[in-house]
Amino acid sequence: MTTRRTLIFALAGLPLALATRWTSAAALPDGFRGALDAGDFGIRSGTRSDQSKAFRALLSEAVDRRLPVLLPPGDYRLSDITLPDGLTLAGTPGATRLVAAGAGPILTAANLARLTLTGLTFDAEALSGDLGRGLVDLDGIARLTIENCAVSGRTRGHGLHLKRCGGRIEENDIAGPQGVGIFAVDSTGLSITGNTVADCGNGGILVHRSDTGPDGTLVSGNRIARIASLGGGTGQNGNGINIFRAGDVVVSGNHISDCALSAIRGNAASNMLISANQCLRSGETAIYAEFGFEGAVVTGNIVDTAANGIAIVNFDSGGRLATVGQNIVRNIHGTGPYVSDGAGFGYGISAEADTVVIGNVIEKVARWALMIGWGPYLRSVTVSGNIVRIAPLGCGVTVADGAGTALITNNLFENVENAILGYRWTEKASADLVDGATDAFAHLTIAGNRRV
Numbered sequence: 001m002t003t004r005r006t007l008i009f010a011l012a013g014l015p016l017a018l019a020t021r022w023t024s025a026a027a028l029p030d031g032f033r034g035a036l037d038a039g040d041f042g043i044r045s046g047t048r049s050d051q052s053k054a055f056r057a058l059l060s061e062a063v064d065r066r067l068p069v070l071l072p073p074g075d076y077r078l079s080d081i082t083l084p085d086g087l088t089l090a091g092t093p094g095a096t097r098l099v100a101a102g103a104g105p106i107l108t109a110a111n112l113a114r115l116t117l118t119g120l121t122f123d124a125e126a127l128s129g130d131l132g133r134g135l136v137d138l139d140g141i142a143r144l145t146i147e148n149c150a151v152s153g154r155t156r157g158h159g160l161h162l163k164r165c166g167g168r169i170e171e172n173d174i175a176g177p178q179g180v181g182i183f184a185v186d187s188t189g190l191s192i193t194g195n196t197v198a199d200c201g202n203g204g205i206l207v208h209r210s211d212t213g214p215d216g217t218l219v220s221g222n223r224i225a226r227i228a229s230l231g232g233g234t235g236q237n238g239n240g241i242n243i244f245r246a247g248d249v250v251v252s253g254n255h256i257s258d259c260a261l262s263a264i265r266g267n268a269a270s271n272m273l274i275s276a277n278q279c280l281r282s283g284e285t286a287i288y289a290e291f292g293f294e295g296a297v298v299t300g301n302i303v304d305t306a307a308n309g310i311a312i313v314n315f316d317s318g319g320r321l322a323t324v325g326q327n328i329v330r331n332i333h334g335t336g337p338y339v340s341d342g343a344g345f346g347y348g349i350s351a352e353a354d355t356v357v358i359g360n361v362i363e364k365v366a367r368w369a370l371m372i373g374w375g376p377y378l379r380s381v382t383v384s385g386n387i388v389r390i391a392p393l394g395c396g397v398t399v400a401d402g403a404g405t406a407l408i409t410n411n412l413f414e415n416v417e418n419a420i421l422g423y424r425w426t427e428k429a430s431a432d433l434v435d436g437a438t439d440a441f442a443h444l445t446i447a448g449n450r451r452v
Contacts, residue, residue, distance in 0.1 A: 035070040035090075036062050045074020050101040052078050059084055071120070077101040083109040088116040093148045097121040100155070104130045105137040116145040124155035124176075134161025134183065141165045142188070152176055158183045159200070166190055175199050178230060180206050184217060187246075191218045198223075201230040202237040204259070208244040212268055212292070215246035222254045229260035229283075234338055235267070235290075238283065243269040252276050260337060262288050263303075271295040282306035283337045284345075286329075292318040303329045307336040307345040309362070313352050315377040320353035327360045334366030343426065347371045348391070353379045353404075363389040369416070370395040375425050376402030378443075383408045394419040394451070399429050399441050410448040419451040 041058040043051050055078055062069045068088035073095035079102030083089070098106050098120055106122050109115055115138070122135045130137075135155050138144065144167035151159035151174040158179040160169065166189040174181040178201035184190055185208045197204045204224040207217045219241055229238025238260030243249050247270040254277045256263040263279035265288040266272045272289065279286040279301060285308035289296040296312060303309045309329035312322045327349075334346025343350075346367030351357050352374060362369040369388040372381050378398050383406070388394045394413035397406055399422035413419040413434065422430035422441055430440070434451050438444045 035068045036065075038069070038071050038076075043071075043076065045072060045076055048077065050077050050079060052081060052101065055081055059087065059089075062087060071096045075099050075123075078106050080104045081107050083107055083112070083115060085112040086114050088118070089120065090116075091119040091121075093119040094121065094150070097123050099123045099125060100135060100153075105133055105157075105161075106135050108137045109139070109141060111140040112142070114143040115141050116147075117149055118145070118147050119149065121150040121152060122159075123151075124153035130157050131179070132157060134158040134179075135177075137161045138165055139163040141167065143167045144190075145170075147171055150174070151181070154178055159197075161185075162187070162190070164188060168193070170194050172196075177201060180204070181224075182206070184208070186210055187215055187217045189216055191220075192222065193218065194221045196223045197227075198225045200226075201228050203227060203242055204240040204256070206239075206242045206244070207246045207249055208242075209246045212245040212247070212270075214248050216248045217246065218250045218252075219254065220250065220252045224254060224256045224263075225258055227259040229337070235261060235265060235284075235288075237261070238337075239263070239265045240279075240282075241265070243267070243272060245269065247271050249273070250275075254278070255280075257281055259283060262286060263306075264288070266290065266293060266296065268292040269296075272297070274298045274301065276300045277302075279303045280305060284308065285311045287311070288313075289322060290314045290319055294318070294321050296322040298322065298324045299326055301327045303327065305331040305333065307334060308332060308350070309348045309365075311347070311350045312355050313350055313374070315353040315374075315379065320355075320379070322351065322355040323358070324349060324351060324355065325358045325360065328363075329360065329365075330363040332365040343371065343374060348388075350374075351381050351383075352377050353381070355381050357381070357383045357386065359385045361387045361389075362391070365391040367391075368393045368396040370411075372396065372406050372408070373398030373400075373403055375400045378406060379404035381406045384410050386411045387414070388412070388416060389414045390416070392417045393421055394434075396421055396423045397444060398423055398425075399444070400424045403443055405443045405445070407445045408449065409446070411450075413449065413451040416451065419449060420446060 063084040071091040159174040180203035181197035224240040231237040240256035243266040257280040261284040286303040286306040336345040348362040348369040350371035369391040394416040419434035
């Protein structure tokens with residue numbers, strides 16, 4: 001017999017019963033009360049059929065009613081889903097998988113004010129995916145949040161491809177793309193933090209701009225490992241973090257290991273701050289500021305095992321203005337991934353123009369621990385308070401015609417064959433200058449150094 005009291009209790013329990021349809025009695029997260037249920041739109045996990053049509057109907061309803069969408073655990077085969085403005089799409093981390101049903105991206109969106117993706121795994125099976133695009137391919141999202149998501153499978157393209165986006169890419173796991181893990185172009189206030197990016201074919205995290213200019217992306221606290229260079233080249237591919245034409249970028253607190261070329265590479269990237277990163281087992285130069293940059297601070301980093309350590313170079317292309325301080329550079333073996341047409345490999349720290357190199361410790365270097373200038377490309381470099389241990393040459397400085405000034409003071413050289421030598425390109429041009437005998441080289445000031 002139904003009474004008024006039993007009816008009230010039954011109705012009170014209805015919301016909980018509906019919620020547990022996908023949460024297995026777990027409480028819904030804050031902000032997801034009243035979320036749409038995918039099952040009500042005929043979307044079923046685990047089927048081999050493409051469910052894109054039903055999924056589009058679900059998203060249309062979510063926008064009309066301004067509700068989030070929650071996907072239960074399981075596999076959902078989708079292709080080229082265009083996401084609407086204001087959408088929050090969520091799943092169970094590690095259990096809700098969106099599997100590529102076609103050759104293109106799984107999710108796309110363009111020119112939105114806000115979009116949130118959380119707790120989803122994007123999976124490319126059997127080398128699906130589109131070259132030059134991402135499994136998630138987004139353009140012009142003002143406030144983008146991608147958090148606690150994953151990219152798995154060997155997509156031919158990139159994991160996340162983001163153009164003209166701002167917001168947060170946070171605590172995601174990305175592994176396997178043959179392109180780049182996270183590729184951000186022309187960003188508008190983006191933070192890329194706390195992600196794990198591994199086993200990518202051509203790059204880990206790339207911050208690029210179509211034209212040189214301010215960018216302001218923050219790349220912090222990420223763990224990047226095993227980045228290959230399937231596309232080849234001498235720097236375009238194979239980098240853990242690559243900043244290209246993007247100014248005002250911060251790269252800090254990242255752990256980067258086993259990259260085919262550089263751990264961190266800035267190309268024409270002005271006002272770049274590189275601090276407190278661990279760069280392990282880099283195939284080429286571990287930390288690079290190269291070509292037409294103005295302004296780089298490289299401080300407090302650890303470089304262990306690389307073909308070259310830290311390079312602040314290409315004054316011939318306008319590269320200038322830097323500080324390099326309080327870094328540890330060790331185990332520089334000098335074996336690079338290609339035949340160099342320049343100085344080659346085996347250098348600890350190199351600098352060319354308007355740069356202070358101060359307070360670094362450099363140990364076990366195949367050729368020169370410090371390389372100051374290159375041919376005539378030297379201007380206003382100070383080298384002071386560094387410790388060099390175990391190297392054929394402590395400091396090589398250019399004395400070629402046209403070279404500018406260098407100040408080399410108060411450095412300690414231990415267990416080196418020569419402490420300070422002048423060079424014309426790679427040709428030895430002086431005896432050891434550690435005692436400051438620079439009468440033949442008016443552009444050099446050398447004082448207070450000690451060899452032990």
